[in-house]
Amino acid sequence: MIQDNPESKFIFIFHPKILIGKKYTVRNGKEMTNGEVLQYWGKWIVLGEKSWLDKLAIKLDPLVESKEIPVIKYDREPSVNLGIDECVMMVYCDRRDRDRIWQILSRFGVKLKAWVTEKETMEMWLPGGLLLERWIASKDFDEFTQNAVREDAQARMGYLFDHPDEIFVPWEQ
Amino acid sequence: MPVKIIIPGSLKRWFYGETEFSCQGERILDCIDRLEERFPGVKGHLIDPKGYKSNVLIFLNGDNLRDFDGLETTVKDGDEISIIPLAAGG
Numbered sequence: 228m229i230q231d232n233p234e235s236k237f238i239f240i241f242h243p244k245i246l247i248g249k250k251y252t253v254r255n256g257k258e259m260t261n262g263e264v265l266q267y268w269g270k271w272i273v274l275g276e277k278s279w280l281d282k283l284a285i286k287l288d289p290l291v292e293s294k295e296i297p298v299i300k301y302d303r304e305p306s307v308n309l310g311i312d313e314c315v316m317m318v319y320c321d322r323r324d325r326d327r328i329w330q331i332l333s334r335f336g337v338k339l340k341a342w343v344t345e346k347e348t349m350e351m352w353l354p355g356g357l358l359l360e361r362w363i364a365s366k367d368f369d370e371f372t373q374n375a376v377r378e379d380a381q382a383r384m385g386y387l388f389d390h391p392d393e394i395f396v397p398w399e400q
Numbered sequence: 401m402p403v404k405i406i407i408p409g410s411l412k413r414w415f416y417g418e419t420e421f422s423c424q425g426e427r428i429l430d431c432i433d434r435l436e437e438r439f440p441g442v443k444g445h446l447i448d449p450k451g452y453k454s455n456v457l458i459f460l461n462g463d464n465l466r467d468f469d470g471l472e473t474t475v476k477d478g479d480e481i482s483i484i485p486l487a488a489g490g
Contacts, residue, residue: 251443269461272488274408305410310455311412329462339406339482340462343489346466351490357454358490380470 229288240284240291240299251298252395254321262391266322269344271329273316273337277304280316286335287318296320296328308365309358339398349384356380404433404480410482411456413441428458429471431481446483447471457489458482 237269241251252259252268259268273283280301291294301316320328325342351358354377363373383398412419416439423438425431426467429447436443445453452458453460458465459482465473475481 272484274410274484274488276409294489309490311410311485311487313408315488318482325462339408339484340480341459341482342404342462342487343456343457343464348490351486357486361408 228292229284237300238284238302238303239297240288240290242294242298245298250385250395250397251319252397253297256321259321260391260396261387261393261395265344265346265349265387265391268319269322269325269342269347270317270319271325271332272339272341272343273301273318273332274313274339275316276316277302277347280314283316283335283337287331288381294321295331349387352380354378354381354382402477403475404478405431405483406434406480407483408488410483410485410488414445415439426474427471428460428465428473428475428481431475432471455486457484457486459484 228243229242230241242249245251250258253265254263254267269384273280275283284301287296287299291299296318298319299316300319302314305312305314318332319329322342322344329340350356353359358378359380363376368376387395402424404420404422406420407415408449409419415421415435418439423431423434426432426473432443432446437444446456446458447453460468460473460475461480462482465471
């Protein structure tokens with residue numbers, strides 16, 4: 228199902244079971260740990276105009292419903308403050324399934340082939356990471372707020388690195 | 401068969417409006433040099449003396465160049481290079 232909540236930065240495509248607390252980071256019936264997510268979880272990056280991604284989302288939704296694709300999210304509007312003027316769709320899956328998911332995407336006309344691991348993304352959003360620091364610089368935060376943002380990022384994402392054996396819990400976006 | 405290069409619309413201003421093209425080269429760096437001949441100025445957007453620039457991510461057949469030998473990575477006929485803005489990876 229496509230969840231288009233105007234209050235969220237992202238539009239999500241997920242299986243309805245998510246609404247009853249089930250997770251999408253499951254493999255062979257077992258929930259993935261933080262360490263497994265950092266090792267295997269990632270996404271194919273799809274860039275394009277919002278209208279094209281809306282059409283692609285409608286085509287991909289049945290494949291999320293049938294559990295062929297775990298979860299997808301895409302931008303409601305481009306992150307201009309981060310230096311990008313297109314919307315980004317992230318088609319998430321386990322690295323061990325990514326070739327199968329790529330075949331699906333290429334069938335729907337995706338050409339640009341870019342796999343980004345969740346670990347790489349989190350490193351970019353940790354304190355000192357390129358994207359977190361660029362995002363902070365794009366805001367008019369005072370020093371106190373800048374440090375609070377960094378501490379929050381460290382607490383959220385650093386936790387995964389520090390507790391690899393715990394079951395992964397996605398955070399709200 | 402040459403190496404194919406694919407970029408998103410948000411970077412096409414560096415490539416004179418094109419988003420898909422091919423080039424010849426033994427390494428990623430050679431391909432970028434060929435691109436510079438075709439799209440003067442593009443090299444400065446993609447690399448600096450330390451390697452490829454932090455504002456872009458470059459992929460070979462879907463995998464980040466960081467997983468290989470960076471700009472020294474060798475390419476073969478039929479390979480695909482994709483280039484995206486850094487922010488798209490987050």
